[in-house]
Amino acid sequence: MAYGQTSTGKTYTVSRVGKDDPSERGIMVRALEDILANASRTFDTVEVSYLQLYLESIQDLLAPEKNNIPIVEDPKTGEVSLPGVAVVKLQDFDHCLQILQIGEANRHAANTNINTESSRSHAILMVYVRKSLPGKTENEAFASTRDKKTEMLLNNGGPKVLKSKLLLVDLAGSERIDKSGSEGRLLEEARSINLSLTSLGKCINAVAENSPHIPARDSKLTRLLRDSFGGSARTSLIVTISQSARNYAETASTILFGQRVGAYRNFVPFTFVCASFNRIEHAFSLAMTMVNTVKLKEEFNYESLCRKLEQQVDYLTAETERQNKQREDDKEKMERKINECQNSFIEAERNLAARSEFLKKENNRLEAEIKDLLNELNLQKDRNTSMSDEVARLEMSLNQNKSMLADTTQMYEKKITELMVQLEDEQARFRSVQEQLVKKKILLSNCQASYIQIQDQKEIDDLKMKLEEISESHENAIKKFQSIESENEDLLLEKEKLNEELCMMQQKASAEEKQRRYVEDECAKLKRRVLDSGDGFEDKISYTKKNVSEVPSAFEYAMCLPKAHQPRETLSSQKNTISKILEEGKIKFDHRDQPNDLI
Numbered sequence: 060m061a062y063g064q065t066s067t068g069k070t071y072t073v074s075r076v077g078k079d080d081p082s083e084r085g086i087m088v089r090a091l092e093d094i095l096a097n098a099s100r101t102f103d104t105v106e107v108s109y110l111q112l113y114l115e116s117i118q119d120l121l122a123p124e125k126n127n128i129p130i131v132e133d134p135k136t137g138e139v140s141l142p143g144v145a146v147v148k149l150q151d152f153d154h155c156l157q158i159l160q161i162g163e164a165n166r167h168a169a170n171t172n173i174n175t176e177s178s179r180s181h182a183i184l185m186v187y188v189r190k191s192l193p194g195k196t197e198n199e200a201f202a203s204t205r206d207k208k209t210e211m212l213l214n215n216g217g218p219k220v221l222k223s224k225l226l227l228v229d230l231a232g233s234e235r236i237d238k239s240g241s242e243g244r245l246l247e248e249a250r251s252i253n254l255s256l257t258s259l260g261k262c263i264n265a266v267a268e269n270s271p272h273i274p275a276r277d278s279k280l281t282r283l284l285r286d287s288f289g290g291s292a293r294t295s296l297i298v299t300i301s302q303s304a305r306n307y308a309e310t311a312s313t314i315l316f317g318q319r320v321g322a323y324r325n326f327v328p329f330t331f332v333c334a335s336f337n338r339i340e341h342a343f344s345l346a347m348t349m350v351n352t353v354k355l356k357e358e359f360n361y362e363s364l365c366r367k368l369e370q371q372v373d374y375l376t377a378e379t380e381r382q383n384k385q386r387e388d389d390k391e392k393m394e395r396k397i398n399e400c401q402n403s404f405i406e407a408e409r410n411l412a413a414r415s416e417f418l419k420k421e422n423n424r425l426e427a428e429i430k431d432l433l434n435e436l437n438l439q440k441d442r443n444t445s446m447s448d449e450v451a452r453l454e455m456s457l458n459q460n461k462s463m464l465a466d467t468t469q470m471y472e473k474k475i476t477e478l479m480v481q482l483e484d485e486q487a488r489f490r491s492v493q494e495q496l497v498k499k500k501i502l503l504s505n506c507q508a509s510y511i512q513i514q515d516q517k518e519i520d521d522l523k524m525k526l527e528e529i530s531e532s533h534e535n536a537i538k539k540f541q542s543i544e545s546e547n548e549d550l551l552l553e554k555e556k557l558n559e560e561l562c563m564m565q566q567k568a569s570a571e572e573k574q575r576r577y578v579e580d581e582c583a584k585l586k587r588r589v590l591d592s593g594d595g596f597e598d599k600i601s602y603t604k605k606n607v608s609e610v611p612s613a614f615e616y617a618m619c620l621p622k623a624h625q626p627r628e629t630l631s632s633q634k635n636t637i638s639k640i641l642e643e644g645k646i647k648f649d650h651r652d653q654p655n656d657l658i
């Protein structure tokens with residue numbers, strides 16, 4: 060075990076790997092080198108585990124993900140084991156260096172994580188050596204390498220295995236908490252380290268005093284080292300001390316600890332290593348010298364130590380005064396800063412109040428604006444409703460107009476049919492008049508023929524008179540026929556006009572239908588936009604109104620309302636013409652009924 064104040068060279072002495080320079084190697088490497096050199100590759104195994112104990116938690120340095128490893132003690136043998144911890148079998152010395160390097164790197168990484176160069180954990184290298192001892196007849200080649208003990212075991216019987224364990228412990232540095240001024244996590248670490256070191260000291264004291272109870276359960280460190288106290292175990296301690304006068308108190312307590320351990324009966328060599336020595340070999344030689352010296356206590360000059368301690372007290376008092384003064388200055392500065400902060404706080408509060416006032420006003424204004432906008436929206440909604448009513452009314456009137464148009468068209472068609480019937484009647488009557496005319500012509504020619512035969516002048520005169528009458532009536536009939544023909548032509552023209560008007564009206568009706576659909580679409584769009592937002596609603600309403608206002612004039616035109624006088628006049632003239640024709644037809648009828656001799 061290496062024990063000593065922090066930064067006095069424990070890690071330097073114990074754990075350094077010194078891969079490239081053998082003189083840089085610590086005790087761990089040197090011990091393993093020695094063990095491997097004396098082990099048979101065929102029959103012996105050398106295994107290692109490398110752990111660190113930080114804040115009462117055991118971490119595997121060869122598999123750092125394994126943390127908080129439990130300690131198990133065999134109640135019978137008292138052997139300590141760590142289930143789950145990595146146990147690596149060493150192949151050769153190079154492999155051993157690799158393993159120790161890995162352990163060192165993981166310990167360094169752990170220290171960096173807790174942001175310190177100093178080791179705040181206890182590092183423990185466990186070396187398990189198993190030496191196979193072949194039976195008497197086996198492998199005589201190894202006879203020369205056997206020592207007395209082996210020989211003795213062999214003489215006792217068959218093959219055996221010699222088991223041994225070496226623990227190399229780099230303890231965390233002890234420190235005086237009041238002096239180091241550690242706080243927070245550092246304080247917690249220091250407490251944990253000091254606690255474990257104190258319980259280590261207690262255990263050693265107990266062993267030294269041959270006490271029946273060893274308080275090994277007080278800390279994990281002592282539980283881990285449980286099987287190293289007493290029994291067949293041997294313990295060596297390396298004590299590291301600082302050469303600085305400032306650390307005399309710690310140095311003294313470290314040496315006292317070493318002295319206690321020195322009283323332990325199983326203790327083997329007692330070693331001092333001083334960090335002021337540059338080479339470890341020098342330190343060892345000094346240690347060996349120290350082993351043979353008398354009690355350490357007698358080595359000390361307490362008067363000079365006392366003087367030096369007094370000097371240290373003076374220095375510390377001056378330092379305390381200096382720090383107090385600096386604290387006073389800092390306090391003044393802080394008070395000034397607090398005042399400044401208070402002023403700026405008051406200013407900020409004032410600004411906040413002004414800002415809050417402004418925000419209140421702004422809020423009121425916005426609320427009023429929202430109210431106006433809501434009113435406007437309601438107004439727009441009303442307008443929208445009235446627009447919808449207007450659209451519905453227009454739709455209704457359009458439907459009515461449509462039905463009226465259909466009625467009018469039907470009426471005109473009926474009239475046309477009637478006029479056609481009348482025309483056909485007139486044509487039939489005209490044909491009968493023509494037939495009568497032909498008959499009368501024949502009659503006239505017969506009369507002329509009979510006139511030649513009539514000698515009587517009177518008869519001739521009568522006949523002449525009758526002839527003249529007949530000719531006259533004949534001419535009248537021709538005239539009437541011509542007038543009927545012209546009326547017939549007029550009627551045909553009238554019919555064509557009516558057809559044209561009907562076509563026009565149908566076209567206008569379809570145009571109106573389109574107009575109506577367009578208005579409906581516009582209304583639907585407007586409804587949708589009104590629902591989405593009230594923006595631009597006024598413009599759309601006026602646009603729609605304009606479009607809608609044009610609709611009735613087109614209807615009026617299409618439906619022959621007051622603007623369209625022409626078709627109505629045509630209709631009355633048609634009626635007149637038709638009644639004329641009917642009268643003429645009646646006259647013809649009357650004529651037909653007259654006796655033939657009168658004609």
Ligand SMILES: Nc1ncnc2c1ncn2[C@@H]1O[C@H](COP(=O)(O)OP(=O)(O)OP(=O)(O)O)[C@@H](O)[C@H]1O
Pocket residue numbers: 063064065066067068069070071072176177178179230231232233299333334335336337338339342
């Ligand atoms: N014998 C020595 N020769 C030269 N340098 C040394 C010697 N011993 C220690 N040092 C140096 O002193 C410093 C502190 O040593 P080290 O880290 O080994 O101390 P420590 O006791 O392990 O400290 P801690 O307990 O805080 O981890 C290191 O820089 C180391 O190189």
